Amino acid sequence: MSVTPQGPPASRPQPDGQNDTSASGSLSNTQDRASAVAAAVREGGSQVGGSDMFGAARGGDTSGFGGLVRTQPAALSSPRPYGSWFDEGVDALQEAYPGFADDITRVVVDRGELTLHVRPERVADLCQHLRDSPDHRYELLLGVSGVDFPAQDERFHVVYHLLSMTYRRRLRLETACSERHPHVSTVTGVYPTADFHERETWDMFGVQFDGHPALTRILMPDDWDGHPQRKDYPLGGVPVEYKGAQIPPPDERRSYA
Amino acid sequence: MSSVKVDPAGPETDPYDARTRETTEGTVYTVTGGDWDSVLGEGVDDEHIVVNMGPQHPSTHGVLRLVMELDGETVTSARTVIGYLHTGIEKNLEYRNWVQGVTFVTRMDYLSPIFNETGYSLAVEKLLGIEAPPRAQVIRVLCMELNRISSHLVAFATGGLELGALTAMTNAFRERELVLDVLEMITGLRMNHAYVRPGGVAQDLPPGAVEKIRDLIEVLPGKFKGIDDLLTGNQIWQDRTKNIAHLDVQGCLALGVTGPVLRSAGLAWDLRKTDPYCGYEDYDFEVATSNDADCWGRFLVRKQELYESLKIIEQALDKLQPGPVMVADTKIAWPAQLALGSDGLGQSLDHVKKIMGTSMEALIHHFKLVTEGFRVPAGQVYTAVESPRGELGFHAVSDGGTRPYRVHVRDPSFTNLQATAAMCEGGMLSDAIAAVASIDPVMGGVDR
Numbered sequence: 001m002s003v004t005p006q007g008p009p010a011s012r013p014q015p016d017g018q019n020d021t022s023a024s025g026s027l028s029n030t031q032d033r034a035s036a037v038a039a040a041v042r043e044g045g046s047q048v049g050g051s052d053m054f055g056a057a058r059g060g061d062t063s064g065f066g067g068l069v070r071t072q073p074a075a076l077s078s079p080r081p082y083g084s085w086f087d088e089g090v091d092a093l094q095e096a097y098p099g100f101a102d103d104i105t106r107v108v109v110d111r112g113e114l115t116l117h118v119r120p121e122r123v124a125d126l127c128q129h130l131r132d133s134p135d136h137r138y139e140l141l142l143g144v145s146g147v148d149f150p151a152q153d154e155r156f157h158v159v160y161h162l163l164s165m166t167y168r169r170r171l172r173l174e175t176a177c178s179e180r181h182p183h184v185s186t187v188t189g190v191y192p193t194a195d196f197h198e199r200e201t202w203d204m205f206g207v208q209f210d211g212h213p214a215l216t217r218i219l220m221p222d223d224w225d226g227h228p229q230r231k232d233y234p235l236g237g238v239p240v241e242y243k244g245a246q247i248p249p250p251d252e253r254r255s256y257a
Numbered sequence: 258m259s260s261v262k263v264d265p266a267g268p269e270t271d272p273y274d275a276r277t278r279e280t281t282e283g284t285v286y287t288v289t290g291g292d293w294d295s296v297l298g299e300g301v302d303d304e305h306i307v308v309n310m311g312p313q314h315p316s317t318h319g320v321l322r323l324v325m326e327l328d329g330e331t332v333t334s335a336r337t338v339i340g341y342l343h344t345g346i347e348k349n350l351e352y353r354n355w356v357q358g359v360t361f362v363t364r365m366d367y368l369s370p371i372f373n374e375t376g377y378s379l380a381v382e383k384l385l386g387i388e389a390p391p392r393a394q395v396i397r398v399l400c401m402e403l404n405r406i407s408s409h410l411v412a413f414a415t416g417g418l419e420l421g422a423l424t425a426m427t428n429a430f431r432e433r434e435l436v437l438d439v440l441e442m443i444t445g446l447r448m449n450h451a452y453v454r455p456g457g458v459a460q461d462l463p464p465g466a467v468e469k470i471r472d473l474i475e476v477l478p479g480k481f482k483g484i485d486d487l488l489t490g491n492q493i494w495q496d497r498t499k500n501i502a503h504l505d506v507q508g509c510l511a512l513g514v515t516g517p518v519l520r521s522a523g524l525a526w527d528l529r530k531t532d533p534y535c536g537y538e539d540y541d542f543e544v545a546t547s548n549d550a551d552c553w554g555r556f557l558v559r560k561q562e563l564y565e566s567l568k569i570i571e572q573a574l575d576k577l578q579p580g581p582v583m584v585a586d587t588k589i590a591w592p593a594q595l596a597l598g599s600d601g602l603g604q605s606l607d608h609v610k611k612i613m614g615t616s617m618e619a620l621i622h623h624f625k626l627v628t629e630g631f632r633v634p635a636g637q638v639y640t641a642v643e644s645p646r647g648e649l650g651f652h653a654v655s656d657g658g659t660r661p662y663r664v665h666v667r668d669p670s671f672t673n674l675q676a677t678a679a680m681c682e683g684g685m686l687s688d689a690i691a692a693v694a695s696i697d698p699v700m701g702g703v704d705r
Contacts, residue, residue: 110636110637111383111384111386111636111638113637113638113639115637139510140510140513140515141513142513142641142648142650142667142672143513143650143652143665143667143672145652145665145667146665147637147654147662147663147665148663159637159652159665161639161650161652161667165510165524165526165531168531168532170639172637172639191511191513192511192512192513192675193511193512193513193514193672193675195675196671196672196674196675197672200671204347217340218339218340219339219340219343219704219705220340220343221340228345228348229347229348229663235345235348235349235351235352250349250352250353251352253352255660
């Protein structure tokens with residue numbers, strides 16, 4: 001489980017440690033203390049005692065939620081058995097697909113959905129196998145889209161949703177690439193429908209699909225700068241006045257998360 | 258590269274003659290009106306002409322731009338250019354809480370708002386691990402099928418308009434208003450309802466709604482017959498649609514096409530049957546198919562679906578049992594029910610009295626739920642519903658916060674539009690219009 005501390009605990013100055021009875025008591029240096037606060041919150045324990053009981057020192061948000069640390073989904077494979085048809089499907093793939101051990105880095109089952117994490121340059125080969133193999137028959141690619149995790153080295157995740165009409169199964173493929181080398185192999189040769197979807201993912205995230213016949217922008221104008229769905233791309237907007245109060249644009253409003 | 262050169266026999270003699278300029282691609286003619294004679298007179302009739310249609314064009318089904326290469330009247334290449342209605346809905350969702358997302362997604366495919374809302378709500382519910390109560394499920398089915406009727410009526414209306422059947426347009430839009438009146442009674446708005454919410458629906462059916470729906474399904478078959486009479490037996494309509502824009506099952510699957518276009522090719526793939534949601538497995542209805550795989554087949558499939566939707570609505574009305582329309586978990590359901598006051602629909606006065614006068618905890622809870630929203634456990638899900646145009650999928654990613662981390666919408670119009678080239682190329686220019694009309698794309702959904 002990888003835990004990414006977000007929000008104030010690590011960066012904000014802490015109040016003087018009077019009446020400090022928590023685990024951080026023996027720590028003198030502010031930074032160690034801050035990380036101990038984060039650890040205490042992560043472990044589901046109560047806030048550190050003393051004046052910071054309601055988290056007021058850690059930002060203007062006194063809701064009590066400000067100090068919560070949000071977690072990223074687990075970076076590990078799900079344990080067997082997966083349940084449903086997933087074991088059977090993964091077994092069939094393991095037997096017949098030669099690159100299973102190398103290409104598929106993780107198998108995740110969550111909320112009744114199977115996700116295979118695959119190396120970016122092997123997506124097309126895996127799709128070819130999944131489409132043509134009588135054990136799988138994923139006839140339909142429903143779409144390709146991206147998710148941006150700026151904190152990760154391989155920040156751009158590209159997600160494919162496959163549907164097997166023969167077996168009535170759905171499967172998600174997920175791959176990731178870094179900003180320095182944002183390359184994924186195209187699946188347009190296997191699923192021509194990926195044409196528009198890969199163009200959209202290029203347009204929105206700047207992921208390049210190697211081998212795509214015409215990877216151009218599709219929703220934004222051709223001469224647009226930047227890729228709007230990246231997390232570091234601002235939403236934009238202007239403040240508006242409502243009943244005498246200034247309402248800031250949506251991306252500058254208080255976020256509770 | 259290119260320099261504008263006035264045609265020697267040009268404006269001096271006829272101000273309406275085409276202007277020409279030389280480019281690396283050859284001579285380019287700028288034709289503005291009735292000056293085709295001057296283009297064809299120069300012996301270019303054996304060459305390809307590139308015609309740009311749209312984005313502002315009455316026959317392209319919205320702000321869709323078609324770039325077509327013509328050889329005479331035969332389309333040799335057809336390309337679609339989209340993005341003219343891109344509004345950044347997916348990006349905006351990341352800056353609102355999970356409930357507010359409903360008001361955005363309802364505006365994507367503006368002809369099927371209830372489907373957008375339901376698909377999104379199902380995704381959020383799957384992330385939360387909750388299920389809407391039975392009455393809410395039935396109301397969702399009811400509204401979705403009403404919405405399917407109104408959407409298919411627009412498909413006939415605009416499709417008819419584009420092929421010259423103007424009366425079909427006026428009649429179908431007129432009948433659509435009957436359906437929208439009922440949706441307005443239930444949700445408060447004709448379109449963009451924001452009625453289906455994560456956890457259920459915003460409010461229960463108002464008094465008299467069931468009777469009004471029953472009255473509606475009494476009159477609708479007669480109205481459908483009116484449109485049927487105008488189009489089905491119409492020789493011109495048949496000539497314009499039969500054997501036009503052929504696309505078989507293999508082509509549909511390769512291009513990811515779903516919905517009526519896929520069913521018109523003979524494959525009875527309907528998520529309401531194959532991957533039921535909202536209790537569709539309990540309804541008795543047929544999946545309409547055709548073996549024509551052309552515009553005519555798509556017309557027949559949509560027409561049949563109108564009657565199947567009526568069957569579902571009738572069963573849904575019989576299934577309606579009293580009960581809650583929102584999950585009982587007060588950490589998700591909004592604490593207040595809306596009530597009709599002197600200044601319109603708003604916060605229930607009883608609830609305001611309670612939170613302001615008697616319970617500070619209730620006030621805090623209400624305030625936090627409305628301003629901050631509820632938290633959704635981290636993870637990702639994909640849910641799909643059968644919209645009038647095909648599989649409408651929502652890929653929702655949560656990082657555990659009160660706002661979506663990422664929502665991607667797999668809109669059927671966006672995907673189906675890729676079939677334009679396969680349907681048009683090799684056919685006549687006039688049939689390209691019929692092809693796009695038979696896909697029935699909604700640009701609000703395509704561009705999002």
